Amino acid sequence: MPLTVKTLVTAKEHNKFKVSSYEAPALGAYDILIKMKACGLCHSDMMYHEKLPENIVLGHEPVGIVEQLGSEVTKFQKGELVGFAFLKKSCLDCSQCNSGNDFVCPKRVTFPRGNNNGFADAAVVDSRFAYKIPKGLSAKDAAPLMCAGVTVFSSLVQSGVTPIGRVAIVGIGGLGHLALQFARAWGCHVTAISTSPDKKDEALSFGAHEYISSRDFGDFGTREEDKFDVIFNTVSAVLDWDKYLGFLKPNGKFMLIGVPDAAVEIKHTLRVIFEQLAFVGTFQAGRLLTQQMLEFAARHNIKPMIEEFPFSVEGAEAAFERCESNKMRYRGVLVFDD
DSSP states (O other), X not given: OOOEEEEEEEOSSTTOEEEEEEEXXXXXXXXXXXXXXXXXXXXXXXXXXXXXXSSOBOXXXXXXXXEEEOTTOXXXXXXXXXXXXXXXXXXXXXXXXXXXXXXXXXXXXXTTTTSOOSXXXXXXXXXXXXXXXXXXXXXXXXXXXXXXHHHHHHHHHHHTOOTTOEEEEEOOSTTHHHHHHHHHHHTOEEEEEESOGGGHHHHHHHTOSEEEETTOOTTTTSSGGGOEEEEEEOOOSOOOHHHHHTTXXXXXXXXXXXXXXXXXXXXXXXXXXXXXXXXEEOOOOOHHHHHXXXXXXXXXXXXXXXXXXXXXXXXXXXXXXXXXXXXXXXXXXXXXXX
């Protein structure tokens, strides 16, 4: 008997939604049917609402229970808690896929294509691109890790920083508060940098060893002991790029996670050359690193600070409004009725 999936789809109006539905496809050999328990809200969802036509199912941080299995599925069992994420498919046979970099596969399929996304009470997904949620993580806590968590974890791994490294996290928001926790668990000395003095105590509670206000750096950075091996920038704003590059040690890296809303301009290029600095873009991760991130988070009790909203038109619109006004502390999650 065909399954009707209830969804929240984008409406024409800014940050508005409406109820819709579709008939779930029959399961392919590697597919699973997931009954949704929670789905996180990401700034990318807001971007796609603004840029794409109406009737799009958003949500790429979904977590739910396996209800049905395709004939070739062996990695999951019915009743298990699983999540899926931004990457929905890849060719599984190119040099990128074979080296664990399937997220940059030239034939990859990513959110929101297919519309079988998280703002729905169920979804049929390829089990090879779904992830087992370890014990110790609830659905609502695991949901934001499927995008925000793997984004910062991937950047941490890609940076190559060691447990004895000094790192800075720029921005204490949806990404930054998780980056603080991952970096602290990694073993690094962690500095939080923010424009918001009222976030100092929270930053320290998330794992920062120290807090610096970017409104007044004073003489910070003039001493060698101040400097960082890696700076992780999680804010979507234009920074004084040269100032921040000046906070790096020789061979240091600036990891660009947040998307600036204007061009990046670096004036002191000789410093970049002579000190062998790296300015690196980073975004998401492939399947192996996503599962490793979940296991690392469970092992170190890394969880997002969340605000819960019901899976309804009113709930989604309230979450979007709170996120757009920068009042969210720090990730919004749509929670589904049992």
